[in-house]
Amino acid sequence: MTNKHTISILVENKTGVLQRIAGLFTRRDFNIDNISVGKTSVENMSRITITTYGDDKTLEQIIKQLNKLIEVIKVREMKPDQTIRRQLALVKIHAPTEEDKSEIIQYTNIFRGKIADVTPKTITVEITGNPDKINALIDLLRPYGIKEMTKTGTTAITRGQKTL
Amino acid sequence: MKGSKLLIDKLKENGVDTIFGYPGGVLLPFYDALCESDINHILVRHEQAAAHAADGYARASGRVGVCLATSGPGATNVTTGVATANMDSSPVVVLTGQVPTAAIGTDMFQEVDTIGITMPISKHNFQPRSPKRIAEDIDKAFYIASTGRPGPVVIDLPRNVLEEEIDISSLTINTDIPGYKPTKKGNLKQIKKAINVINQSKKPIIVAGGGAILSDCGKQLYEFAKLANIPIATTLMGKGIISEYDELSLGMIGMHGIQTTNRALTECDCLIAVGCRFSDRSVSNATKFAPNATIIQIDVDPAEIGKTIHVDIPIVGDAKITLEEFINQMDKTDNANWTKELIAKKRDNEENISYTQIPLKPQECIKEIMEAVTADTIVTTDVGQNQMWMAHYYKTRNPRTFISSGGLGTMGFGLPAAMGAQFAKPDANVLAICGDGGFAMVSQELATIKENDLPVVVCILNNRYLGMVAQLQKLFNDHVYATKLTATPDFVKLADAYGIEGQRVEKVGQLRESIENAFKSREATLIDVAIDREELLPIVPPGQSLDKMKMTFDEE
Numbered sequence: 001m002t003n004k005h006t007i008s009i010l011v012e013n014k015t016g017v018l019q020r021i022a023g024l025f026t027r028r029d030f031n032i033d034n035i036s037v038g039k040t041s042v043e044n045m046s047r048i049t050i051t052t053y054g055d056d057k058t059l060e061q062i063i064k065q066l067n068k069l070i071e072v073i074k075v076r077e078m079k080p081d082q083t084i085r086r087q088l089a090l091v092k093i094h095a096p097t098e099e100d101k102s103e104i105i106q107y108t109n110i111f112r113g114k115i116a117d118v119t120p121k122t123i124t125v126e127i128t129g130n131p132d133k134i135n136a137l138i139d140l141l142r143p144y145g146i147k148e149m150t151k152t153g154t155t156a157i158t159r160g161q162k163t164l
Numbered sequence: 165m166k167g168s169k170l171l172i173d174k175l176k177e178n179g180v181d182t183i184f185g186y187p188g189g190v191l192l193p194f195y196d197a198l199c200e201s202d203i204n205h206i207l208v209r210h211e212q213a214a215a216h217a218a219d220g221y222a223r224a225s226g227r228v229g230v231c232l233a234t235s236g237p238g239a240t241n242v243t244t245g246v247a248t249a250n251m252d253s254s255p256v257v258v259l260t261g262q263v264p265t266a267a268i269g270t271d272m273f274q275e276v277d278t279i280g281i282t283m284p285i286s287k288h289n290f291q292p293r294s295p296k297r298i299a300e301d302i303d304k305a306f307y308i309a310s311t312g313r314p315g316p317v318v319i320d321l322p323r324n325v326l327e328e329e330i331d332i333s334s335l336t337i338n339t340d341i342p343g344y345k346p347t348k349k350g351n352l353k354q355i356k357k358a359i360n361v362i363n364q365s366k367k368p369i370i371v372a373g374g375g376a377i378l379s380d381c382g383k384q385l386y387e388f389a390k391l392a393n394i395p396i397a398t399t400l401m402g403k404g405i406i407s408e409y410d411e412l413s414l415g416m417i418g419m420h421g422i423q424t425t426n427r428a429l430t431e432c433d434c435l436i437a438v439g440c441r442f443s444d445r446s447v448s449n450a451t452k453f454a455p456n457a458t459i460i461q462i463d464v465d466p467a468e469i470g471k472t473i474h475v476d477i478p479i480v481g482d483a484k485i486t487l488e489e490f491i492n493q494m495d496k497t498d499n500a501n502w503t504k505e506l507i508a509k510k511r512d513n514e515e516n517i518s519y520t521q522i523p524l525k526p527q528e529c530i531k532e533i534m535e536a537v538t539a540d541t542i543v544t545t546d547v548g549q550n551q552m553w554m555a556h557y558y559k560t561r562n563p564r565t566f567i568s569s570g571g572l573g574t575m576g577f578g579l580p581a582a583m584g585a586q587f588a589k590p591d592a593n594v595l596a597i598c599g600d601g602g603f604a605m606v607s608q609e610l611a612t613i614k615e616n617d618l619p620v621v622v623c624i625l626n627n628r629y630l631g632m633v634a635q636l637q638k639l640f641n642d643h644v645y646a647t648k649l650t651a652t653p654d655f656v657k658l659a660d661a662y663g664i665e666g667q668r669v670e671k672v673g674q675l676r677e678s679i680e681n682a683f684k685s686r687e688a689t690l691i692d693v694a695i696d697r698e699e700l701l702p703i704v705p706p707g708q709s710l711d712k713m714k715m716t717f718d719e720e
Contacts, residue, residue: 067466073342
């Protein structure tokens with residue numbers, strides 16, 4: 001059965017590592033739903049979070065093949081119920097009237113988002129959180145007319161004391 | 165010290181005595197330093213041959229083979245050899261030249277993104293961007309290439325990195341690779357589980373692959389098989405891990421394997437795979453492969469476990485070390501009936517190959533080749549029917565004496581691989597079996613053979629045909645298209661043009677004599693053998709299970 005999986009990868013911070021990983025996914029016909037990369041607290045080490053779809057067999061191969069890459073230090077699947085997942089979205093919404101603006105601001109506040117920019121005709125909202133929460137706000141904002149939107153990949157960390 | 169001098173010193177430190185290479189502009193600093201060293205540089209005539217020669221050197225000796233190509237077209241030419249070594253897990257270090265770091269990314273003359281190109285076809289690659297990195301990257305490259313599951317490692321060398329001066333007294337080398345710690349010892353619990361299954365099985369089979377050859381586990385494998393009385397089949401890459409003249413040997417499995425062995429695989433109740441990756445050419449239809457068997461897989465590469473077929477008991481570890489543990493824990497078991505029966509069946513079904521007609525039947529040629537060689541003769545093959553005739557009919561006696569391009573199926577591999585093997589084993593008799601198609605792809609290497617006085621014997625099974633493709637076309641599409649080689653040159657004259665002894669063989673008995681004489685003379689010899697165009701090789705049609713083997717054209 002095809003499921004959504006979040007995989008966390010600890011890598012050496014070297015030129016080309018991301019290309020190696022992306023290339024592996026392409027070559028072996030694995031899918032990348034979204035990806036985020038950033039440095040860790042350890043020097044010369046980065047962490048890559050990939051969301052992917054596939055059955056258990058595919059997931060097993062993804063993890064094994066990633067482990068084969070020389071610059072990959074650790075690979076873990078992040079169990080959904082033990083994982084904190086966050087995404088950032090910037091949404092520019094059509095808001096020509098004061099009423100529109102006021103409603104959008106209220107929605108944004110309910111979702112603990114921020115107003116990043118306002119012009120006479122638009123309002124730009126910044127929101128971070130669980131991808132589901134972000135989608136919920138976007139659904140509310142869509143009727144006003146979304147002019148432009150950008151999202152980061154999901155980044156994730158395990159709950160509790162466990163570390164990668 | 166210049167970067168290039170440091171590089172050469174490091175190569176020597178890693179045991180390099182021979183480099184197969186082709187120079188180019190960005191490599192001038194390298195060649196400047198090389199001419200002052202005692203490393204043997206073999207000038208090939210095409211970079212693809214450099215990589216195949218390094219590969220042949222590695223497969224024949226177990227040591228790391230090294231080749232060198234310049235930037236741009238040199239690097240792209242070498243890639244076929246890199247991919248070939250990668251598919252067959254051959255330890256090769258490939259050095260490529262690169263434009264100076266300051267110019268990288270400007271589409272400079274002869275610039276190509278070698279790192280990007282070789283990423284998916286190598287085990288790993290490096291591009292030292294300062295001479296400081298050379299020492300560390302070379303050490304890491306040799307370590308990565310030769311350990312775990314071996315494979316090719318590419319080192320892309322920008323010109324300025326070779327030219328710049330470096331103070332080696334200030335050099336620190338850290339060869340720790342945090343993400344690379346291959347597992348050598350198989351898990352004991354898993355081994356116990358496997359032994360239980362083997363003890364209870366009535367129809368066990370061992371299938372040994374290229375990994376068994378790479379871990380040099382022939383002695384342990386044989387001891388284990390004897391102890392448990394289990395017959396050993398091999399894949400193409402596993403040929404030679406035990407002598408195919410031995411009574412426990414079942415020969416090759418797979419698409420062009422031995423019919424009784426393939427049938428036995430469908431019947432067996434326990435399959436012990438040793439360093440075998442269950443490729444489609446060995447397994448054919450994965451869902452119908454060994455359907456009744458509990459499958460035990462020993463492999464050093466965890467990613468090979470369960471990649472194509474379901475494995476019941478995976479054991480990650482080096483085959484030699486793991487089999488030693490099996491021997492320690494295993495009691496003598498009794499599958500005598502099954503084993504005896506299988507061996508008898510195989511013997512009965514062995515084709516009685518005795519043909520006397522002209523043109524020669526390839527089977528007759530293989531028989532004569534077997535009569536002309538000794539246990540230590542190294543044969544390399546090209547790709548196509550010549551390769552499968554050899555794989556099917558030729559009985560290999562020792563590991564590392566049957567060298568063939570398995571995974572990538574690279575035409576043009578046989579001749580340069582033979583050159584490499586001859587450099588690795590200067591005293592051995594080396595025989596390259598080629599088809600006329602594959603030989604034509606690399607015939608320029610006769611010059612390299614001549615220049616280095618290599619006593620390589622080249623045997624061309626010449627049917628003026630791209631026989632393998634023609635066979636597939638005939639079997640499945642009922643036509644033959646674009647596979648006739650009507651303008652094949654006179655290979656004897658071609659050999660003569662290179663100053664090499666050339667002979668033509670057309671009659672029974674001549675081939676054996678020619679090969680024996682060529683080995684005796686210790687001179688390079690090309691033997692052009694006129695063989696029958698219409699000769700079918702036993703084949704499992706793609707997608708079928710292994711017991712559905714076609715032996716003739718008419719068979720339904």
